[in-house]
Amino acid sequence: MEKYGPTRRGATKRPADGGARADAIVVEDLGRTFVDRRGRGAGEVTALSGISLRVAPGEVHGLLGPNGAGKTTLCKILTTTLEPTTGSARVLGLDVTRQSRAVRRSIGLVFGGDRGLYGRLSARENLWFWGAMYGLRRSELRARAELLLERVGLADRADARVDTFSRGMKQRLHLARGLVGDPRVVILDEPTMGMDPVAALDFRALVAELREEGRTVLLTTHDMAEAAAVCDRVSLIDRGRLLMTEDTDAVGRLLSRYERVVAHGVSAGLADRVGALAGVVAVRHEADRLEAETELPSATASVLAVLAGEGVHRVSTARPDLAEVYLHLVGRRGMAVT
């Protein structure tokens, strides 16, 4: 099932040799611990543990997980603002610890929220400033700033002070800022946080454009719909550990064994019988509505047979989406902060 590269949307696939040298991002056995200074006595908190991940050039890779899962820690390491405790990470073949300056030249970082911009500068000046940080010279800088302002829909507010912007506008400017250095690898850490739904849709279109341009994108999010819409592959991460990396569609297929059966007109006794069937992993029964989750296709058939045998005909089955995959793999902790 393991596939590499943005196969869903027709970009490059991993070469037959495994493509280790060609990978845009290579993370090997990466670990990071922090000293926990809260409370009495210093303990260690493990933010990342033994993470290994490869992202092919041109791939849009989603990193999914609840708050505190370790997504931002991984982003920090890849952007050289944090050193790993163990293991290694390379971006475009450059080691993030030993060749950090060269790595910084090749990456663009965008994080969510409305901080990280100079509020007293205009949008255009912000892009000039950040472009200068990437060594862009005057004419190139100005041309690129105009292009990006147009691209993120801020051209008509280019000369307005950023502290007059809405949160969504700031987030769009963040995206432009992340791209101003023309990075080959773009790291987007919860980039749509604070965006309105229309802007979030525009963001998806922008990510698609980045893919078309051959840029590699690592996107952290806990928005399942966003990941499903824009990512070629997703990695699920929880409590600092990588649970799985799969093609976005394949993740859904993998979870077909977790098919859900929904039925109406079900008594409590019948719900108990369904819950006792082999392969049924969860049952919820409210009023006369039953929701049963199965982990094997044969179990779904058994549930349907039992329900039909008792004269229950208002029955439907649902295919899992990415959100369900996520919930099955990380449990019902959901967005809880650890």
Place this chain on the structure above:
Amino acid sequence: MYPSPFHLVRYGVLNAVADFKATYTWRSWSFGWLGRMLAQVLFFTGLGGMLDHPGAVRYLALGNALMTCVVDTMAVVATTSGERRAGTLSLLVASPADPMWVFAGRSLHWPVSGFATASVALFGLGPFFGVTWAAAQVPLVLLLIALTALGTYCVGLFLAVLVINVPRLRNVVSNCAYLAMMGFCGVQVPVDFWPRAVGAVVQAVPLTHTLRALRAVSDNRPAAEVFGPVVPAVLTAGCWLLAAVVIFRWLVAVPARGAGTLDLSY
């Protein structure tokens, strides 16, 4: 291509201009800031009038007028710590640029403001206290004001990187620094008033040397007495800047990467 320090300072000035525009209008600078600084000069110089010491008024007028630019330049401590509050520090560290040069450029409005403040104090207020200048002295005085502003700006940059991880100390540190300079560097009383150890320590402060040079200009002393202190003033300023660069790179950025104290802002 990696950005050069000059390139970074130049674009850092974008922030300096924007900050200054956001902080002052020409009215609030003239009648607020400048007025306050001139009042400070008048206060201390007026105290000199109560002393039974010939030359005390001129001494205090020169010292306090030049000191006004230091009050301005110490504001670099607060504006630099603003990078962390704004969430831009981690982005600067994640860029190919050396953030230290951005810091150097983004607060340059303070030495410019300080230069203007001290110039008005010396040329506008000075004559009321017997501090007058011949036309030939004016360029030298302006040079010494500029050197004082830039030299103490370098001291301020050093202090700024020291407290960048503890921004709550920014105002305490900048206020203590300028009060210490005001007390020990020859502004109110001669340096040799203090114990020798203090006199030795203040030789590391550019203000001590530029003030000595300014007094030499005012007293029409030989060129050697004017230009002699300029050399240590420039050297000490350079040392503070170098120390700021080294400390930021090796004692702030590198340990922060290790400890994980550079937040990606939320």
